[in-house]
Amino acid sequence: MRRITPIIGVAAAATAYLTVASLADITGSAHDFSGSVWANGEICLPCHAPHSVASPGAGPLWNHAVTTASYEVYGPDPGNPYPTAEALDEGSILCMSCHDGTVAVDAFGGGTGSFTITGDSNLGTDLTDDHPVGRSGEYPSHGGFVDPALWEDTAGHGFNLKEMIIDTVPTPVVGCGTCHEAHNRNNLDYFLWVDNAGSALCLTCHNK
Numbered sequence: 264m265r266r267i268t269p270i271i272g273v274a275a276a277a278t279a280y281l282t283v284a285s286l287a288d289i290t291g292s293a294h295d296f297s298g299s300v301w302a303n304g305e306i307c308l309p310c311h312a313p314h315s316v317a318s319p320g321a322g323p324l325w326n327h328a329v330t331t332a333s334y335e336v337y338g339p340d341p342g343n344p345y346p347t348a349e350a351l352d353e354g355s356i357l358c359m360s361c362h363d364g365t366v367a368v369d370a371f372g373g374g375t376g377s378f379t380i381t382g383d384s385n386l387g388t389d390l391t392d393d394h395p396v397g398r399s400g401e402y403p404s405h406g407g408f409v410d411p412a413l414w415e416d417t418a419g420h421g422f423n424l425k426e427m428i429i430d431t432v433p434t435p436v437v438g439c440g441t442c443h444e445a446h447n448r449n450n451l452d453y454f455l456w457v458d459n460a461g462s463a464l465c466l467t468c469h470n471k
């Protein structure tokens with residue numbers, strides 16, 4: 264976060280400063296591609312654009328190509344891949360449009376791109392070895408979970424559940440964006456909403 268001392272302490276100016284500062288935390292993070300030639304020197308452009316976006320309706324002013332992969336989800340029936348929208352909530356589909364390795368990182372603005380994520384950050388299309396999200400992340404599916412209403416009272420817990428249509432029923436689910444925040448708003452490792460020291464992130468939901 265930049266340390267700028269406001270010259271005049273007007274409330275409106277302070278609010279504007281805070282808004283800018285929280286989004287600016289993406290600067291220098293793993294999601295800041297502005298140093299790469301292909302990103303045109305811009306931070307937001309690979310994911311969002313102000314006009315004529317490449318994937319209207321897929322997400323907020325979404326300018327990146329969107330995955331069409333099928334996914335094996337966490338649960339009892341591995342080997343049974345679900346089509347994209349039946350496997351994942353909308354926000355998770357946006358993340359997987361880089362993190363499943365089927366769509367190039369630089370596939371934005373209508374281009375097809377040239378390189379994909381390798382290594383641990385490539386989750387692939389087999390999600391049976393990952394924390395349940397989307398179809399398998401219904402909340403709560405049984406006892407032992409903290410009431411989401413209590414999250415509001417706990418400082419730093421900026422995360423929320425996502426809604427997804429599962430077999431025609433709108434259902435609250437855990438998505439990638441429940442635990443992570445793409446813009447590094449809280450300045451924590453791995454773009455988390457909540458520091459996982461002492462498993463604090465896990466204990467926010469799991470009443471153990």
Ligand code: HEC
Binds near residue numbers: 358
């Ligand atoms: C690596 C991809 C990526 C980059 C880069 C990125 N965003 Fe986002 N942004 C997302 C995703 C994904 C969402 C949707 C989050 C969700 O639905 O969980 C989002 C949502 C948003 C939203 C709407 C919801 C919210 O969080 O307020 C705004 C506004 C936004 N981004 C602004 C920006 C701006 C401004 C920049 C550049 C400084 C930027 N983003 C850079 C991925 C990105």
Ligand code: HEC
Binds near residue numbers: 293327362
């Ligand atoms: C435009 C492509 C793109 C999109 C969209 C995108 N990411 Fe990433 N993300 C990347 C790249 C590239 C890296 C760096 C990978 C590496 O270093 O191996 C990365 C890194 C990460 C990391 C590791 C951060 C670290 O500090 O090591 C996390 C966590 C992450 N992304 C989560 C998400 C989530 C959650 C979403 C959706 C809300 C998302 N990403 C959307 C491209 C993307």
Ligand code: HEC
Binds near residue numbers: 359383384394453455
């Ligand atoms: C229940 C919370 C939770 C959910 C849901 C979740 N993650 Fe994570 N993720 C974490 C934590 C915690 C880490 C930190 C590393 C670790 O503990 O393995 C992490 C690490 C990562 C990394 C870095 C991997 C590495 O080893 O460097 C990426 C990339 C990532 N997550 C992407 C995603 C994407 C994409 C989704 C949605 C499909 C997702 N995460 C859903 C909690 C979550």
Ligand code: HEC
Binds near residue numbers: 400442
């Ligand atoms: C946002 C809420 C949330 C957070 C945070 C969260 N979980 Fe979960 N977790 C769920 C939901 C919802 C399920 C799927 C429902 C179920 O248990 O069948 C689940 C499932 C699991 C399961 C599988 C249970 C089974 O029956 O197979 C394990 C293990 C687990 N979580 C561990 C963790 C760990 C470890 C963390 C921290 C890194 C974590 N969770 C963070 C909500 C959460």
